């Protein structure tokens with residue numbers, strides 16, 4: 001796979017104040033671990049890569065980066081800005097209620113250019129159900145603090161189809177993000193993960209999933225309402241005003257290289273996909289002893305790499321650019337996937353155009369059922 005684009009750097013801060021009831025990501029309660037030791041290990045891991053000006057986007061996520069003691073988070077961000085000198089985008093995730101104006105000014109001083117707020121819902125009873133630590137008012141306050149600190153690029157995450165939710169609840173959340181005037185919105189359908197408090201409640205019949213029709217109606221509403229105010233869908237779950245698409249996340253969908261730092265972080269670097277060990281103690285021990293924190297690795301090549309690229313590219317509304325696909329993978333996408341594409345075009349689920357040397361993309365009708373369609377591109 002050829003790529004001459006900049007590298008993305010993902011920094012995974014694996015701490016949260018406490019576990020949300022729906023979350024299956026790897027994280028530990030912030031009070032239970034030596035966060036300072038972990039941050040030192042992460043700085044050391046970053047130093048080993050010697051990425052310098054090759055990195056052009058950084059995303060610090062988690063977990064919950066904003067629950068780290070500010071001095072530790074700022075120390076980590078200083079290390080990043082000192083090492084990565086040619087950044088085009090620098091995002092940090094924050095949780096509402098965990099940050100104030102001073103904290104956000106501290107981020108700006110470290111050249112953080114984009115704030116991603118984990119809002120999830122503007123309906124307090126949904127936030128309680130999810131086990132979030134914050135209220136809807138906290139989201140509004142965090143947004144205002146962000147603007148006052150000078151952030152002109154703010155994203156808010158929303159979850160729809162939360163058990164017990166209604167179309168009106170979700171409309172209220174959408175109207176709230178629109179009223180704030182943020183530049184970017186991520187909207188995900190609620191997914192019930194078995195190894196979570198809500199997953200267990202669902203198994204016991206105490207929580208009932210939102211039906212498919214309502215889930216779909218909420219998704220369609222997100223596309224219509226956001227596009228109505230110029231926040232345009234550019235990926236299955238992501239929407240942005242023109243020029244505010246997340247450059248870092250676009251790397252994932254373009255199958256560009258990225259390096260993940262921290263316990264549990266994933267990387268796609270020098271043609272290999274791998275993960276760091278998802279255990280803070282073991283991660284620190286490995287790094288302190290000069291060893292790699294990598295626990296697995298897979299080199300994706302040939303047709304397999306081409307299929308992977310197709311699946312990722314199709315998540316973007318612009319889909320697969322045929323000339324770029326051929327340059328990067330060495331394959332003609334129409335030759336590889338011709339029959340599948342033709343079938344979906346007949347069903348009105350895909351579109352083929354001559355734009356930019358040829359494109360294949362999902363139709364609007366296909367977006368709500370995209371996962372099933374993308375499966376058909378994962379192998380030939």
Ligand code: SF4
Nearest residue numbers: 016019020023062063
């Ligand atoms: S704050 Fe985020 S990462 Fe942490 S438990 Fe909640 S959803 Fe998961």
